Amino acid sequence: MCWTGTNRFRNGTLIAVLAVLAAVPAFAHHGWSWTQDGFFELKGVVTEIYIGNPHATLDVDVEGDIWRVELAPPSATMRAGFTEDVVKKGDEITAIGNRSREETEKRMKAVRIVIGDKTYDVYPDRAPSN
Secondary structure (H helix, E strand, C coil): CCCHHHHHHHHHHHHHHHHHHHHHHHHHHCCCCCECCCCEEEEEEEEEEECCCCCCEEEEEECCEEEEEECCCHHHHHHCCCCCCCCCCCCEEEEEEEEECCCCCCEEEEEEEEECCEEEECCCCCCCCC
16 A cells, blocks of 8 residues: 555645644734734833844833833844843833733833933834824
8 A cells, every 4th residue: 555645645734733822822923913903102120131032121110000112123123223232120101002912911012212302113103103
């Protein structure tokens, strides 16, 4: 008995299923589908800074709660002028963007960061007009 055709079909099907499953987490994470509509403003103190892949992030203390503020991918974040040199732990910031749809999750995707009198639009095409 020859199983070659059946095995190729099974292997091909398995590879296709694995490829789809591998793509689901990336699709779920990227984009804006996980955020609420309308802008959300968050003010607090920076506790952690990460400028790296897949997105730059800030952890921000807001009245004792730590919020994760996601920015753009590193190249777009730095193109906006927002680098590790412009912010440090302890800085007060305002983040404007979209909050997570999951109300219990303290997470947002920022389109604009304000530190002092400096504004950084990391998603300029999504940032609110001044």
